[in-house]
Amino acid sequence: MSSTVNVRLNVNGTEHELEVEPRLLLVHALRDQLGLTGTHVGCDTSNCGACTIHLDGEPVKSCTVLAVQADGAEVTTIEGLGSEDNLHPMQEAFWANHGLQCGYCTPGMIMSATALLSENPDPSESEVRHALEGNLCRCTGYHNIVKAVLDAAEKTKGVTA
Amino acid sequence: MTVTDAAPAGHVGRVLRRKEDPRLITGRARYVDDISLPGQLWAALVRSPEAHAKIVSIDTSAAAARHGIHAVFTGEDMSDLGGPLPMAWAPPGVEVNNPEHWPLARGSVKHVGDPVAVVIGEDRYAVNDAAEDVIVEYDPLPVIVDPEAAVAGGPFVHGQFETNKVHEWTLSGGDVEAGFAEADVIVERRVVNHRIAGAPIECRGVLADYRAGSLTLYSATQVPHFVRLFMALLLGLGEDRVRVIAPEVGGGFGQKLQVYGEELLACWASRKLGRPIKWIETRSENMSVAHQGRDQISHVRMGAKRDGTITAWHVKILADFGAYNMILTPLIPSLGAFVMGGCYKIPNVQTDITGVFTNKCPTDAIRGAGRPEATQMIEVTLDQLAHELGMDPLEVRRRNFIPKEDFPAAVATGVVYDSGDYHKTLDKLLEHVDVDAFRREQEELRSKGVYRGIGFCTWTEICGLAPSRVTGPAGVGVQAGLWESAMIRVHNTGAVTVYTGTSPHGQGLETAMAQIVADKLGVDPSVVEVVHGDTSLGPEGRDTYGSRSLATGGEAVARATDKVVAKVKSIVAAELEAAAEDIEVSGGKFSVRGSPDKGMALADVAGVAYIGAVPAGMEPGLEETTFYDPENFVFPFGAHACVVDVDAETGKVSVRRYVAVDDCGRPINPMLIDGQIHGGVVHGIGQALYERVHYNDEGQLITGTFVDYALPTAAELPSFETDRTETPSPVNSLGVKGVGEAGTIAASAAVTNAVIDALRPLGVDYINMPLTPMRIWDAIANSQGASPEGGTQP
Numbered sequence: 023m024s025s026t027v028n029v030r031l032n033v034n035g036t037e038h039e040l041e042v043e044p045r046l047l048l049v050h051a052l053r054d055q056l057g058l059t060g061t062h063v064g065c066d067t068s069n070c071g072a073c074t075i076h077l078d079g080e081p082v083k084s085c086t087v088l089a090v091q092a093d094g095a096e097v098t099t100i101e102g103l104g105s106e107d108n109l110h111p112m113q114e115a116f117w118a119n120h121g122l123q124c125g126y127c128t129p130g131m132i133m134s135a136t137a138l139l140s141e142n143p144d145p146s147e148s149e150v151r152h153a154l155e156g157n158l159c160r161c162t163g164y165h166n167i168v169k170a171v172l173d174a175a176e177k178t179k180g181v182t183a
Numbered sequence: 184m185t186v187t188d189a190a191p192a193g194h195v196g197r198v199l200r201r202k203e204d205p206r207l208i209t210g211r212a213r214y215v216d217d218i219s220l221p222g223q224l225w226a227a228l229v230r231s232p233e234a235h236a237k238i239v240s241i242d243t244s245a246a247a248a249r250h251g252i253h254a255v256f257t258g259e260d261m262s263d264l265g266g267p268l269p270m271a272w273a274p275p276g277v278e279v280n281n282p283e284h285w286p287l288a289r290g291s292v293k294h295v296g297d298p299v300a301v302v303i304g305e306d307r308y309a310v311n312d313a314a315e316d317v318i319v320e321y322d323p324l325p326v327i328v329d330p331e332a333a334v335a336g337g338p339f340v341h342g343q344f345e346t347n348k349v350h351e352w353t354l355s356g357g358d359v360e361a362g363f364a365e366a367d368v369i370v371e372r373r374v375v376n377h378r379i380a381g382a383p384i385e386c387r388g389v390l391a392d393y394r395a396g397s398l399t400l401y402s403a404t405q406v407p408h409f410v411r412l413f414m415a416l417l418l419g420l421g422e423d424r425v426r427v428i429a430p431e432v433g434g435g436f437g438q439k440l441q442v443y444g445e446e447l448l449a450c451w452a453s454r455k456l457g458r459p460i461k462w463i464e465t466r467s468e469n470m471s472v473a474h475q476g477r478d479q480i481s482h483v484r485m486g487a488k489r490d491g492t493i494t495a496w497h498v499k500i501l502a503d504f505g506a507y508n509m510i511l512t513p514l515i516p517s518l519g520a521f522v523m524g525g526c527y528k529i530p531n532v533q534t535d536i537t538g539v540f541t542n543k544c545p546t547d548a549i550r551g552a553g554r555p556e557a558t559q560m561i562e563v564t565l566d567q568l569a570h571e572l573g574m575d576p577l578e579v580r581r582r583n584f585i586p587k588e589d590f591p592a593a594v595a596t597g598v599v600y601d602s603g604d605y606h607k608t609l610d611k612l613l614e615h616v617d618v619d620a621f622r623r624e625q626e627e628l629r630s631k632g633v634y635r636g637i638g639f640c641t642w643t644e645i646c647g648l649a650p651s652r653v654t655g656p657a658g659v660g661v662q663a664g665l666w667e668s669a670m671i672r673v674h675n676t677g678a679v680t681v682y683t684g685t686s687p688h689g690q691g692l693e694t695a696m697a698q699i700v701a702d703k704l705g706v707d708p709s710v711v712e713v714v715h716g717d718t719s720l721g722p723e724g725r726d727t728y729g730s731r732s733l734a735t736g737g738e739a740v741a742r743a744t745d746k747v748v749a750k751v752k753s754i755v756a757a758e759l760e761a762a763a764e765d766i767e768v769s770g771g772k773f774s775v776r777g778s779p780d781k782g783m784a785l786a787d788v789a790g791v792a793y794i795g796a797v798p799a800g801m802e803p804g805l806e807e808t809t810f811y812d813p814e815n816f817v818f819p820f821g822a823h824a825c826v827v828d829v830d831a832e833t834g835k836v837s838v839r840r841y842v843a844v845d846d847c848g849r850p851i852n853p854m855l856i857d858g859q860i861h862g863g864v865v866h867g868i869g870q871a872l873y874e875r876v877h878y879n880d881e882g883q884l885i886t887g888t889f890v891d892y893a894l895p896t897a898a899e900l901p902s903f904e905t906d907r908t909e910t911p912s913p914v915n916s917l918g919v920k921g922v923g924e925a926g927t928i929a930a931s932a933a934v935t936n937a938v939i940d941a942l943r944p945l946g947v948d949y950i951n952m953p954l955t956p957m958r959i960w961d962a963i964a965n966s967q968g969a970s971p972e973g974g975t976q977p
Contacts, residue, residue, distance in 0.1 A: 043308065050307065053216075053217075054307070058210070059213070059214075059216070059217035060209070060211065060212075061210070062214070062216075062385070062433070064384040064385065064386070064433075064466065065466035065888065066465050066466045066888060067466065067888045067890045069890060070384055070889060099210065100208075100209065100210035101209065101210045103209075104209065106205045106206075106209055109208070117200055117208055118200065120854050120855070120857075120858050123434075123689035123690065123691065123858060123862065124383070124385070124432065124434040124688055124689030125203070125204075125207030125208075125212055125431065125433070126214065126384045127384045128207055128208060129210050151897040151900070152898045154896070154897040155896045155897060157896075158384060158889065158894050160382055160383055160434050160436065160866070160894070161434055161862045162858060162861055162862050163861035163862045163864055163865035163903065163926075164861075164865070164897040164900055165861040166857075166861065167897065168902065169902070
């Protein structure tokens with residue numbers, strides 16, 4: 023067994039102190055140690071984006087970050103974005119626009135999309151498409167995902183400004 | 184855009200937000216890897232880096248000695264299995280060479296990724312470390328990768344057969360030679376439909392838990408019922424002792440229509456070690472060992488009269504099955520053969536299929552399964568026919584369409600198309616696409632060096648698998664009846680649970696089925712829960728594939744609900760002192776026709792059925808089961824158009840516009856239909872332009888990750904335009920047809936035809952997919968002396 027190190031993370035507003043192997047990926051710390059299984063793994067090569075979370079407000083692929091690198095950071099996962107009773111506008115837009123089918127890419131897709139809108143609250147379709155280039159979906163053909171993101175942008179206009 | 188529907192009376196036909204989504208958008212869904220059990224151990228597989236080799240020795244000692252490792256097993260340890268992995272296709276009179284295929288290789292490996300050992304231990308990372316320590320000595324054997332070389336001779340993938348040929352199968356109607364004798368023009372092509380991956384974003388995964396004589400298996404599968412049957416048979420357990428749960432499943436696309444060795448291995452090891460065993464596939468594993476699709480090389484001939492009437496169509500398919508027959512491998516090209524005439528009235532059609540082994544990952548059903556290949560062959564050949572006749576390709580299509588008066592239409596391939604109106608879908612498409620204006624624009628752009636093209640695909644397919652009498656052992660040889668079941672339980676309070684034998688994994692069946700049931704029972708879809716994917720809940724089922732879940736599973740749900748309704752009416756009639764035949768459902772109540780004020784809601788009826796007193800002679804309770812075996816398949820159809828720009832300097836293709844007009848019968852939820860079309864179309868565009876599973880001559884997989892296997896991203900694609908016509912199927916009471924595979928079946932041909940249309944002025948008249956910049960550039964460069972394949976690509 024490799025030696026372990028302690029890592030402090032603030033995840034969805036809650037402080038955690040974890041004992042991890044130095045090589046543990048952040049995504050596995052979130053999933054296996056904190057039980058936040060909404061963040062998914064879909065590839066080995068940082069291509070699919072299913073594991074996208076916010077690390078200190080920036081969208082990152084949590085399969086490409088070691089838990090130790092996140093020491094002291096604030097992490098937001100899909101579970102921290104909204105709940106069934108209190109959906110985030112992006113979650114609501116994905117639901118309203120049929121922006122998901124099997125749902126596996128969806129948490130990462132939503133995390134990338136919310137990050138886009140916080141940088142660019144009024145993106146064009148092309149800007150949405152390029153911003154989501156790092157998130158793969160096999161079900162939807164992206165049509166309704168793009169529609170959902172544009173819808174969320176429209177609905178939150180003025181709210182976030 | 185979407186068609187503007189007349190407002191339907193009930194929930195059926197309306198857009199309804201999905202019941203599935205709240206758990207999925209909040210991260211509260213449970214996929215296999217999200218489930219953990221007490222005492223669970225992890226498994227990692229040791230896989231062959233060789234494409235073909237004898238296993239000389241396997242040294243597991245170093246791996247087994249590592250901290251936290253509980254066991255290392257090889258193929259020899261698994262001698263107590265009831266048999267090899269199943270191949271369930273055996274049509275009468277067809278000889279199929281079928282090698283034994285084990286969860287862990289015995290004696291030799293046949294493709295890169297073939298598993299040779301499994302390491303089981305306490306930690307996700309530790310088992311992968313230990314797998315690196317298993318030392319396997321291989322004696323490499325000659326490798327064969329090219330299917331044309333493989334069918335011609337050795338080296339043999341399975342020496343015992345002294346051939347690489349798996350089987351030969353012909354489906355013939357009319358007399359193609361007579362048809363060619365009548366033809367004024369004959370077009371020939373060598374059509375390569377290359378190998379692609381299913382690539383669901385969730386890889387496969389299993390969690391097996393054998394305790395006290397009972398086995399529970401969680402698996403990312405489309406087919407929990409098939410998996411249960413084979414786990415029971417191969418482990419020597421009663422089916423009653425085996426429960427298979429397909430929890431949330433992150434996409435399938437046919438890849439998860441399989442009985443996989445890893446499923447059996449995890450179950451076997453759980454029994455052996457008395458601990459739950461979890462195995463979660465990596466993407467690299469998924470790309471090398473989860474079954475792949477297509478991979479056909481076909482020589483096709485189409486003959487026609489000068490007026491465009493097609494007289495004969497002969498297709499010779501060489502299908503690369505890879506190293507083993509999986510559950511339905513040899514059947515897949517045959518699925519295309521049944522609709523080889525497409526939506527055209529062709530009197531003479533013949534499909535000759537030869538299956539061949541190579542040292543590659545096995546192929547089996549991937550979205551469309553045989554029908555995208557058939558459509559590609561028909562539609563690209565028909566376009567060339569039109570070109571050679573100097574006719575408009577749409578005119579050639581119209582001239583050959585099966586007229587709507589012919590339906591139900593018995594076609595040359597021996598099946599009966601249930602319903603169709605092909606002119607209507609094409610007319611509708613042309614409401615969206617002004618071809619004359621496009622041609623003017625195209626001409627203008629060409630003068631500026633911009634090569635824009637438009638391609639069409641008019642298509643039909645066979646789905647809704649299926650009538651047991653046709654698919655069963657005595658028919659085309661699937662060793663299963665493919666009926667479907669449903670059970671409807673109305674609870675004490677009037678809430679409803681639907682148990683379907685299908686196993687959806689993204690299609691939105693929970694919503695569509697709830698809409699069907701809600702209308703019949705006069706309740707809101709929100710109080711109808713649809714349960715699926717658990718073999719211990721509800722009746723025996725036949726799962727999800729082949730665009731069947733609505734046409735068979737939905738119809739079963741409708742019929743089971745009808746039985747409930749009949750009982751409800753009897754109870755209401757007794758309570759209201761009326762005749763059961765006078766009771767109708769409206770406004771959320773069952774009431775006497777003409778007296779809508781006096782009536783009973785379903786909750787009131789349930790109260791009588793469970794708590795009050797049912798009429799004399801009637802059993803209490805409100806629950807019904809149906810097994811539905813359709814009389815026929817269903818045959819959705821459509822007309823698609825694609826507009827592309829091709830950069831002649833670089834060979835890059837950009838899809839500018841894609842218009843899909845589909846007819847899948849009566850819509851249950853139009854939003855779900857559009858969603859299926861969008862995703863299906865992108866699977867077809869992906870194959871046409873980007874995706875290819877590529878092996879080198881040594882059988883090494885070049886496209887082993889998403890770095891090398893180019894799935895389309897949002898950035899490459901436009902938004903789509905969808906519309907529908909509605910031609911109900913007479914096969915089922917709902918009038919529905921499948922739609923899961925439709926987009927994929929149509930799209931690759933529409934894209935290919937668009938690219939060829941763009942490049943014809945440059946002398947290019949055919950290019951095989953994938954239409955990558957390199958191939959297009961090559962085709963343009965070679966166009967002076969263009970070969971029938973349009974260049975030098977393989």
